[in-house]
Amino acid sequence: MNRSTTSEEATLELDWLESEVDSTTIPQYTSQPQHLLLQERDDGDEHINVNDDSIQQPHLPISLHLQQQRKLATTLYLITTSLLFADQNLLSPNLSTIAAEFNFDEMERDKKLGGDIAIAFFMVGVPASFIVGCLADVMNRRSLLFLWVILIGEGACMATYWVQTYTQLYWCRAMTGMSVGGALPLIYSVLGDYYEPSERGWVSGAVSMGCGIGISIGQGLAGVLGPRYGWRVPFLVVSIPAMICALGVWLLVGEVERGGGEKKSMLTSAKEKDVGRRICDEDERVLEMNTLQAIVQGAPGCIPWGIINTFLNDYLSSDRGMTVEGATLMILVFGLGNFVGVSLGGIGASYLYSIYGPRYPSLLSGGSAIAGCFPMWALLNYDYNNTNDSNSYESDENTNDGDMTTNNSPLFVLGAITFLAGAASGITGPIVKSTLQNVTLPQMRGQAFALLNTFDDFGRGLGPAFVAWMIEQMGGRRKAFNVGVGGWLFCGLFNGMLFFTVESDEEKVRMGVEGLMSNGDGEVVANGSNSLSNENERQSGSTLELAQLN
Structure with a gap:
């Protein structure tokens, strides 16, 4: 009846029905x-x-609103990410020009402009990653936090236009580490709350794509505008739009519910009095992991990116005889290849995850990292001029032995090599970041990506400094660059090892979240928080091994 x-x-x-429906059935x-x-x-x-x-x-207007909000948020975050990475690459096309203005010789150029400034970036970016990552896990107004992070870092970028001494340039570039180091953990934390695990592959791919586009934009702007209007102008062109985008996030994007990508009944929240305790507890669990192993895994993968972002443009123009515009064109081709690679990585990760499960994306990520070494080596050692022994390591690297003005080799060969190097190097990043999102709990994602970004900063900062040291020790750029590119071999091996651990890690996280549901009120009590921390502590090193760079 x-x-x-x-x-x-x-x-x-x-409401009863929603509490009974499994999140994997109706996301x-x-x-x-x-x-x-x-x-x-x-x-x-x-x-x-x-x-x-x-x-x-009552869910109709909320659901439609959230769908619109996540589209707007994703778009603004992607644009801002591109501008941040453009900012980071504004010096490299004009290193020799800047060195001449500050009366640096070639060794001082590589050490001070390539190495020391990168270390300063690292020293500011690492604390920013941890502080902002922790705040992202407990603050509700994350859009306001994002605004302040961008204003500080990009304000320093804009101030670079007025610098007159190397010391002023040094500190302005150091403060830029605030925006790059602090923004990325926050972006991944927010987007992880907007999207489900099966969607995070292409979302992380889109963010990584934004990074690659930013590298190309920065190199392109500096390479084109620098010789014509001075090397300072590109800093204005990039910083102002970045701050406008951050303002748009604050004004237009609402706050997403924490853990929105997971089932609503699995969400957890902490009382205000528990916030400080929870940060300390989770940070303690992270610091109990094998930090040395994580650094060994993350640092080698960043060294090749330090070469590409800091030295490659100037290397092609100053050491290999190309014009600044020609070298910039090759960097743009590399960026185009990276764009394609990131797209393949994001789409491939989502496809492999959906069809074969969480283990197989790691094979794609590891294999592509190793494969990227070979076209990169070819790019560094390509015989631009077949009429002389330009590939000999005994030749003087400062005499432009491979002058492109006399190059009889087809230009498309060089372009093809550069494109392949960019494509292979772009696949790994989105897979790493989407997997990290899947093996961390909603209330820990900010801290997890702060840890990941620390390894990124480690490579971006100490990587170029290490390369500058190798240049001095080995007597030239080319030898040092060839050794540095080998870092991708180790990166690929460690990423491939995730094949054996990632599935069990995701299952443990899922079981830990389901365990919270027995509390009834969805609140994290002391025992519940410790239980989840123990679950993550028992993971077999997946979070650490994920700290590989794209």
Whole structure:
């Protein structure tokens, strides 16, 4: 016998149904809003159709609003990411010009402009990553936090336009580490709350794509505008739009519910009095991991990127005889290849995850990192001029022995090599970051990506400094660069090892989240928090091994 149900009773019944539906069956975000799906419950003679027009459906406007918000948020965050990485690459095309202005010789050029400034970036970026990452896990107004992080870092970028001494340049570039180091953990934390695990592959790919586009934009702007209008102008062109985008995030993007990518009933929250304790507890668990192993894994993968971002443009123009514009063109081709590689990585990760499970994306990521070494070596050692022994390591690297003005080799060969190097190097990044999102709990993602970004900063900062040291010890750039590119071999091996651990890590995280559901009120009590921390501590090193650079 059918029983009539009031609107209030039906709403309660809907809440009961939502608590019973498994998150893998009906995700929070779907192409068709879940409130439009037919949900029915049979209980003896009782039958309720949730889609009955007489029943109030409060989720309709919320779901549509969230879908619109995440599109806007993703777009603004991607644009800002591109501008941040453009900022980071504004010096490299004009290193020799800047060195001449400050009266540096060639060794001082590589050490001070390539190495010392990168170390300063690292020294500011690492604390920023940890502080902002922790705040991202406990603050509700993350868009305001994002605004302040960008204003500080990009304000320093804009101030670079007025520098007159090397000391002023040094500190302005150091403060830029605040925006790059602090923004990325925050971006990944927010986007992880907007998207489901199966969607995070292409989302992380989009962010990595933004990084690659930013590298190309920065190198391109500096390479084109620098010789014509001075090396300072590009800093204005990049910093002002970045601050406008951050302001747009604060004004236009609402705050997403923490853990929104997971099932709503699995979300956890802490009381205000527990916030400080929770940060300390989770940081303690992170610091108990094998930090030395993580640094060994992360640092080698960053060294080749230090070569590409800091030295490659100037190397092609100053050491190999190309014009600044020609070298910049090769960097743009590399960026185009990186764009394609990141796209393949994001799409490939989502496809492999959906069809074969979480283990196989790690094989794609590790294999591509190793494969990227070979076209990169070819780019560094390509015989630009077949009429002389330009590949001989005994030749003087400062005599432009491979003058491109006399190059009889087809230009498309050099372009093809550069494109392949960019494509192979771009696949790993989105896979690493999407996997890291999947093996961390919602309330720990900011701290997890702060740890990951620390290893990124380690490579971006100490990587170029290490390369500058190798240049001095080996007597030239080319030898040092060839050794540095080998870092991708280790990066690929460690990423491939995730094949054996990532599936169990994801399962342990899922079980830990489900364990919280037994609390009933969804609140993290002391025992619950410790239980989740122990689950992450028992993971077999996946989070650490994920700290590889793209």
